[in-house]
Amino acid sequence: MQLSASISSSSSAFLSQQSWQNDSRTPKFSVSVRRDLICKCVASSTPIEKAEAYTTKVSRNANMAKLQAGYLFPEINRRKLAHLEKYPDAQVISLGIGDTTEPIPEVITSAMAERAKALSTLGGYSGYGAEQGEKKLRAAIASTYYGDLGIEDSDIFVSDGAKCDISRLQLLFGANVSIAVQDPSYPAYVDSGVILGQTGQFDKDVEKYGNIEYMRCNPENGFFPDLSSTSKTDVIFFCSPNNPTGAAATREQLTQLVQFAKKNGSIIVYDSAYGMYIADDCPRSIYEIPGAKEVAIETSSFSKYAGFTGVRLGWTVVPKELLFSDGFPVAKDFNRIVCTCFNGASNISQAGGLACLSPEGLKAMRDVIGFYKENTEIIMDTFNSLGFNVYGGKNAPYVWVHFPGQSSWDVFAEILEKTHVVTTPGSGFGPGGEGFVRVSSFGHRANVLEAAERFKQLYK
Amino acid sequence: MQLSASISSSSSAFLSQQSWQNDSRTPKFSVSVRRDLICKCVASSTPIEKAEAYTTKVSRNANMAKLQAGYLFPEINRRKLAHLEKYPDAQVISLGIGDTTEPIPEVITSAMAERAKALSTLGGYSGYGAEQGEKKLRAAIASTYYGDLGIEDSDIFVSDGAKCDISRLQLLFGANVSIAVQDPSYPAYVDSGVILGQTGQFDKDVEKYGNIEYMRCNPENGFFPDLSSTSKTDVIFFCSPNNPTGAAATREQLTQLVQFAKKNGSIIVYDSAYGMYIADDCPRSIYEIPGAKEVAIETSSFSKYAGFTGVRLGWTVVPKELLFSDGFPVAKDFNRIVCTCFNGASNISQAGGLACLSPEGLKAMRDVIGFYKENTEIIMDTFNSLGFNVYGGKNAPYVWVHFPGQSSWDVFAEILEKTHVVTTPGSGFGPGGEGFVRVSSFGHRANVLEAAERFKQLYK
Numbered sequence: 001m002q003l004s005a006s007i008s009s010s011s012s013a014f015l016s017q018q019s020w021q022n023d024s025r026t027p028k029f030s031v032s033v034r035r036d037l038i039c040k041c042v043a044s045s046t047p048i049e050k051a052e053a054y055t056t057k058v059s060r061n062a063n064m065a066k067l068q069a070g071y072l073f074p075e076i077n078r079r080k081l082a083h084l085e086k087y088p089d090a091q092v093i094s095l096g097i098g099d100t101t102e103p104i105p106e107v108i109t110s111a112m113a114e115r116a117k118a119l120s121t122l123g124g125y126s127g128y129g130a131e132q133g134e135k136k137l138r139a140a141i142a143s144t145y146y147g148d149l150g151i152e153d154s155d156i157f158v159s160d161g162a163k164c165d166i167s168r169l170q171l172l173f174g175a176n177v178s179i180a181v182q183d184p185s186y187p188a189y190v191d192s193g194v195i196l197g198q199t200g201q202f203d204k205d206v207e208k209y210g211n212i213e214y215m216r217c218n219p220e221n222g223f224f225p226d227l228s229s230t231s232k233t234d235v236i237f238f239c240s241p242n243n244p245t246g247a248a249a250t251r252e253q254l255t256q257l258v259q260f261a262k263k264n265g266s267i268i269v270y271d272s273a274y275g276m277y278i279a280d281d282c283p284r285s286i287y288e289i290p291g292a293k294e295v296a297i298e299t300s301s302f303s304k305y306a307g308f309t310g311v312r313l314g315w316t317v318v319p320k321e322l323l324f325s326d327g328f329p330v331a332k333d334f335n336r337i338v339c340t341c342f343n344g345a346s347n348i349s350q351a352g353g354l355a356c357l358s359p360e361g362l363k364a365m366r367d368v369i370g371f372y373k374e375n376t377e378i379i380m381d382t383f384n385s386l387g388f389n390v391y392g393g394k395n396a397p398y399v400w401v402h403f404p405g406q407s408s409w410d411v412f413a414e415i416l417e418k419t420h421v422v423t424t425p426g427s428g429f430g431p432g433g434e435g436f437v438r439v440s441s442f443g444h445r446a447n448v449l450e451a452a453e454r455f456k457q458l459y460k
Numbered sequence: 461m462q463l464s465a466s467i468s469s470s471s472s473a474f475l476s477q478q479s480w481q482n483d484s485r486t487p488k489f490s491v492s493v494r495r496d497l498i499c500k501c502v503a504s505s506t507p508i509e510k511a512e513a514y515t516t517k518v519s520r521n522a523n524m525a526k527l528q529a530g531y532l533f534p535e536i537n538r539r540k541l542a543h544l545e546k547y548p549d550a551q552v553i554s555l556g557i558g559d560t561t562e563p564i565p566e567v568i569t570s571a572m573a574e575r576a577k578a579l580s581t582l583g584g585y586s587g588y589g590a591e592q593g594e595k596k597l598r599a600a601i602a603s604t605y606y607g608d609l610g611i612e613d614s615d616i617f618v619s620d621g622a623k624c625d626i627s628r629l630q631l632l633f634g635a636n637v638s639i640a641v642q643d644p645s646y647p648a649y650v651d652s653g654v655i656l657g658q659t660g661q662f663d664k665d666v667e668k669y670g671n672i673e674y675m676r677c678n679p680e681n682g683f684f685p686d687l688s689s690t691s692k693t694d695v696i697f698f699c700s701p702n703n704p705t706g707a708a709a710t711r712e713q714l715t716q717l718v719q720f721a722k723k724n725g726s727i728i729v730y731d732s733a734y735g736m737y738i739a740d741d742c743p744r745s746i747y748e749i750p751g752a753k754e755v756a757i758e759t760s761s762f763s764k765y766a767g768f769t770g771v772r773l774g775w776t777v778v779p780k781e782l783l784f785s786d787g788f789p790v791a792k793d794f795n796r797i798v799c800t801c802f803n804g805a806s807n808i809s810q811a812g813g814l815a816c817l818s819p820e821g822l823k824a825m826r827d828v829i830g831f832y833k834e835n836t837e838i839i840m841d842t843f844n845s846l847g848f849n850v851y852g853g854k855n856a857p858y859v860w861v862h863f864p865g866q867s868s869w870d871v872f873a874e875i876l877e878k879t880h881v882v883t884t885p886g887s888g889f890g891p892g893g894e895g896f897v898r899v900s901s902f903g904h905r906a907n908v909l910e911a912a913e914r915f916k917q918l919y920k
Contacts, residue, residue, distance in 0.1 A: 057725025174521035265517025
């Protein structure tokens with residue numbers, strides 16, 4: 001089977017001719033029956049040709065070896081490509097990896113094109129920018145998203161995206177912190193923690209890494225964790241509106257979360273990358289909660305607002321009020337990370353970000369978001385009409401569909417095989433996602449309507 | 461004094477109102493007399509106001525606390541800004557941080573502008589790209605720079621710059637490797653190693669971190685380390701043409717280096733970001749040396765070739781032949797890092813990179829490089845005519861000027877104070893840089909000529 005050729009690649013061509021021996025020195029690659037579908041891409045039955053190969057004497061990073069299979073989204077993409085190879089004529093529709101599909105409004109791309117062209121002129125050329133981002137953009141982000149919340153321009157660190165910032169934040173914290181994550185949650189929190197050495201080994205019986213507090217979020221608790229039974233950790237990753245469940249935490253819930261963090265002395269890393277999708281009065285920023293500046297970092301992104309998934313632009317807020325136990329400002333260490341391990345977001349992308357925050361840009365972003373929210377309604381209505389229990393959707397571009405008692409990967413595979421629609425298996429986001437499938441609303445309207453029809457055929 | 465307000469910021473405004481107490485719990489901030497100039501930005505004499513401040517219970521990452529002062533280049537920039545505040549009317553010329561100044565050739569910016577505009581169209585829009593970079597660009601890099609060296613497209617990982625890749629490579633290696641660096645060298649190698657926990661504390665007596673092998677490169681050894689007295693380490697960072705000395709290693713020297721790595725089982729991280737500046741027959745890539753694919757990673761960048769310091773685009777080559785001691789391919793783990801901690805370079809920047817590698821783009825890049833090389837000659841001639849011993853320059857955009865017996869920071873400060881020209885103190889690149897100053901040739905011609913005149917006035 002094709003899938004067995006590669007370990008952790010998202011590129012179908014990557015290392016395809018490479019034979020890698022799953023020998024006795026790497027017992028971590030042995031797999032349980034239950035993870036069979038995932039682990040086909042981990043085990044390998046290719047012939048052993050290693051006797052002659054020169055190896056260095058550098059030991060593989062043991063933390064890297066803890067990671068299970070590939071990072072989720074490249075893995076999904078790889079399966080999509082494998083499906084396309086099996087069915088070359090299939091009209092595959094991707095509602096999987098949450099990739100934006102609609103063109104970027106022209107007011108924004110014009111600004112980027114102008115900035116690019118200006119780089120050919122003496123007056124318009126600029127080299128290294130401030131690692132933290134251009135002053136104007138930092139100011140525009142602060143005033144647009146945190147206008148009356150006491151966040152200053154200098155608290156904003158502009159970046160090439162929230163995912164990249166999550167890794168830089170993990171680098172800041174280092175190996176010796178304990179972390180909590182919502183279960184299910186965006187896999188970058190856990191995987192970056194594993195890479196940094198914050199976790200123990202993966203325990204296949206419970207599908208969890210050691211030394212991570214998994215905060216179960218399910219229909220029974222309204223997708224907000226039971227904090228009374230949540231262990232104290234140094235860092236709490238919290239995403240609202242949540243990826244993948246689509247649930248947005250209420251003001252009351254976030255107040256509880258901030259109080260919980262304060263009681264335990266924890267730092268919250270609040271991921272608000274979907275904040276602008278909120279339709280009701282749930283907070284769009286953690287800093288709407290009094291006292292949050294002393295306990296929370298917030299990371300966000302232009303990816304899902306302006307279709308910047310490929311353009312790359314995000315930001316992270318580290319308030320001056322946030323202090324380590326010895327009183328040292330977290331922002332000063334994050335600034336050092338940003339200056340040492342990063343060199344600023346592309347100046348052209350930053351020009352785009354500034355255009356996003358102009359009055360016309362904001363309107364254009366809201367229009368795009370409105371379009372995706374209509375898609376969300378179509379998907380929700382479809383699954384509702386088929387009798388499924390459906391969650392999320394209202395405040396997020398993700399619909400979280402329950403398939404009780406079924407394996408997420410089985411459902412994912414069946415949907416792909418029978419409808420040629422790519423979704424995302426819930427268990428890819430943690431054990432709490434088992435029995436769910438995430439359906440993304442990022443798609444052209446015709447494709448979303450067509451996918452809805454195919455779902456109706458499959459589950460009629 | 462102004463400089464004392466901030467610890468590690470490159471933004472003059474950053475945390476300026478923040479008072480940070482240099483109290484007994486942070487003895488690492490106490491400073492020796494010798495590092496006085498650097499450490500003015502570390503110690504603080506602002507009043508203590510911390511009694512009321514809430515602190516989390518999260519301990520500061522001890523590795524971050526090991527770092528000395530701020531990252532070098534933001535620090536230089538901060539001093540430039542402080543100088544400008546002191547002399548608001550001074551015509552400051554920056555030959556300091558190695559920042560490109562010449563407009564990007566139009567054949568390249570047009571391609572970026574077109575790509576940006578296309579993102580507003582249904583056919584031209586693209587979201588998430590492959591984390592490893594666009595296929596066409598990977599292929600163009602492989603054929604342009606490694607045409608007959610056996611490097612495949614899939615060995616190339618496109619990135620937002622070599623500096624960022626250095627940190628991702630360090631993340632890949634983890635805390636338990638030992639590293640060697642040229643002394644002097646680009647500070648990102650050492651600083652990222654400190655952050656990852658590969659090093660011991662900084663020893664002020666020798667100006668070195670523990671557990672790093674500093675390979676002294678000086679005029680006496682032709683700026684190539686004495687490998688017979690170099691300790692074995694897991695990883696060897698090697699930059700040629702070197703930043704800051706400007707020295708390019710010969711084929712014979714690099715053959716020695718590869719043999720040394722092979723003997724010890726080490727991995728070389730070869731930084732070829734200045735490769736296109738080579739004027740003689742020194743290798744432009746480590747892969748010109750037979751056997752290098754089994755021992756070396758190479759990282760490079762469009763920054764100094766096409767003026768992409770602000771656009772952000774680079775790449776790293778991890779050959780499939782490079783294996784950890786257990787036979788696991790290094791490229792597979794690097795691919796996992798890239799997929800988990802990064803989301804690809806901006807698609808607009810990648811369009812620029814592809815244009816760089818077209819026949820017109822290559823010619824345009826060579827013209828820009830030629831211009832900077834003329835600057836280099838002006839600077840070299842100037843210092844030569846003044847009787848200094850001058851190194852580098854021939855194969856690199858950096859001139860390495862010897863001030864025997866003097867402190868680099870003193871020389872840096874004197875030049876800035878008396879000529880309003882920003883340089884870079886050699887000791888910022890490691891103890892082996894003490895007594896040297898790096899003068900960058902990135903500047904408008906008129907500024908370089910003016911700086912040369914001022915140097916002649918100062919040292920006549």
